[in-house]
Amino acid sequence: MTDQLTVSEVAKRSGFAASALRYYEREGLITASRSDGGQRRYQRDVLRRLAFIAAARRVGLTLDEIRHSLGLLPSGRTPNKTDWSRISRSWRSRLDAEIDALEVLRDSLDRCIGCGCLSLKQCGLSNPQDEAALRGPGAAYLPQPLHPQAETAR
Amino acid sequence: MTDQLTVSEVAKRSGFAASALRYYEREGLITASRSDGGQRRYQRDVLRRLAFIAAARRVGLTLDEIRHSLGLLPSGRTPNKTDWSRISRSWRSRLDAEIDALEVLRDSLDRCIGCGCLSLKQCGLSNPQDEAALRGPGAAYLPQPLHPQAETAR
DNA sequence: GTACAACTTGAAGTTAACTTCAAGTCAAGC
DNA sequence: GCTTGACTTGAAGTTAACTTCAAGTTGTAC
Numbered sequence: 001m002t003d004q005l006t007v008s009e010v011a012k013r014s015g016f017a018a019s020a021l022r023y024y025e026r027e028g029l030i031t032a033s034r035s036d037g038g039q040r041r042y043q044r045d046v047l048r049r050l051a052f053i054a055a056a057r058r059v060g061l062t063l064d065e066i067r068h069s070l071g072l073l074p075s076g077r078t079p080n081k082t083d084w085s086r087i088s089r090s091w092r093s094r095l096d097a098e099i100d101a102l103e104v105l106r107d108s109l110d111r112c113i114g115c116g117c118l119s120l121k122q123c124g125l126s127n128p129q130d131e132a133a134l135r136g137p138g139a140a141y142l143p144q145p146l147h148p149q150a151e152t153a154r
Numbered sequence: 155m156t157d158q159l160t161v162s163e164v165a166k167r168s169g170f171a172a173s174a175l176r177y178y179e180r181e182g183l184i185t186a187s188r189s190d191g192g193q194r195r196y197q198r199d200v201l202r203r204l205a206f207i208a209a210a211r212r213v214g215l216t217l218d219e220i221r222h223s224l225g226l227l228p229s230g231r232t233p234n235k236t237d238w239s240r241i242s243r244s245w246r247s248r249l250d251a252e253i254d255a256l257e258v259l260r261d262s263l264d265r266c267i268g269c270g271c272l273s274l275k276q277c278g279l280s281n282p283q284d285e286a287a288l289r290g291p292g293a294a295y296l297p298q299p300l301h302p303q304a305e306t307a308r
Numbered sequence: 309g310t311a312c313a314a315c316t317t318g319a320a321g322t323t324a325a326c327t328t329c330a331a332g333t334c335a336a337g338c
Numbered sequence: 339g340c341t342t343g344a345c346t347t348g349a350a351g352t353t354a355a356c357t358t359c360a361a362g363t364t365g366t367a368c
Contacts, residue, residue, distance in 0.1 A: 008344070018345090019327055027325090037334045039345055059259060060214075063325070095260045099253055105213060106249045162314070172315090173357055181355090191364045193315055217355070 004033075004041040014050040021050075029053060029067055045078055052084070059095060158187075158195040168204040175204075183207060183221055199232055206238070213249060 011018045024030045025040075030049050032040040049070065056066045072087045073079045165172045178184045179194075184203050186194040203224065210220045226241045227233045 006344080017327075020325085022346095023326060035334080035345095037345085039334065055259065057325095059256070092260065095256055099256045099260065102213070102249055102253045102256070105209065106246065106253065160314080171357075174355085176316095177356060189315095189364080191315085193364065211355095 003044055005044065005046070006042075007040050010042050010046060010050070014047055015054065016050060024050075024053070024063075027063060027067065029063065029070060048079075048084075052088075056091070059091070059098070061091075061094075157198055159198065159200070160196075161194050164196050164200060164204070168201055169208065170204060178204075178207070178217075181217060181221065183217065183224060202233075202238075206242075210245070213245070213252070215245075215248075 005013075007018050007021060010016075010021060014021075016024075021030065021040075025032060030042075030046050030053075032042050032046070035041055052070070053066055056069065057063075061069075069087045069090065072090075073083050159167075161172050161175060164170075164175060168175075170178075175184065175194075179186060184196075184200050184207075186196050186200070189195050206224070207220055210223065215223075223241045223244065226244075227237050
């Protein structure tokens with residue numbers, strides 16, 4: 001009954017499966033100390049990290065991006081309000097951008113319903129910003145993906 | 155020089171890779187007739203379908219969902235403005251919902267920066283709506299995923 | 309009529325983010 | 339001290355959405 005949490009406690013309180021917690025640990029997103037017998041023991045701290053991870057995943061960030069964000073937290077001490085604020089703020093612009101993009105898409109959709117176009121070359125729906133000219137001729141009409149997983153793999 | 159397009163023409167004009175076009179065909183999202191020699195020949199129509207697919211992917215719809223949407227198009231004739239409008243409109247609510255969710259998240263983020271909480275139980279960031287009570291105790295603090303791929307696989 | 313780019317196929321590979329499995333070890337209550 | 343549930347590990351499996359590959363075929367420009 002120290003301040004340490006077991007895997008199942010963290011799983012229950014964070015909503016993540018135990019297997020996900022082990023995966024996140026392997027991936028360096030969270031850490032855990034060990035009991036004498038080798039079982040994981042988590043600091044309460046980890047719940048805050050996991051809350052952040054859950055929120056970030058929800059916005060569509062990849063684990064890579066999340067790891068990077070979390071890497072900005074202080075290494076020695078327990079992160080405080082200011083630490084979290086700093087990295088949360090960097091998110092804010094991503095959120096704003098995503099909201100903007102969705103709104104553009106929604107409004108284009110309205111226009112498309114109005115004009116019946118949904119054509120490749122003129123419709124804002126498939127060619128939201130005028131960025132076609134900026135890219136190669138091949139990919140001219142594909143909009144920037146909002147979500148990484150909607151992107152063509154290399 | 156009929157109205158038929160080759161794979162590479164469609165690829166260039168749609169922005170999709172040829173391999174993606176074949177994949178979409180296998181998956182039943184688009185169709186193609188064949189030349190005498192067995193090569194694919196696309197109707198111009200396919201470009202509109204692909205524009206729709208690109209936009210849908212961009213919003214985060216899965217191919218399954220897109221296939222379902224496209225399934226609502228008429229089978230005999232070329233889809234017209236009204237056909238596209240009908241299925242586009244069904245999207246609109248999804249877009250609105252996603253925008254709303256992101257705005258809630260953004261505003262929660264602001265509050266969190268203000269109060270420094272980012273705690274699991276009280277923070278809107280990790281527990282956006284009061285839906286915790288509605289779900290099982292295990293997953294109480296995980297918000298609904300916005301994007302299917304952010305969801306825990308079964 | 310030939311060269312060569314564009315096309316065809318099925319099978320296998322890729323990536324992210326996990327889960328599942330098997331075979332064993334630890335912890336805690338009685 | 340024993341039982342039982344919680345925990346451990348590494349390896350392999352899963353899903354979506356594609357891409358890559360190899361080996362052969364077609365289309366067309368000269």
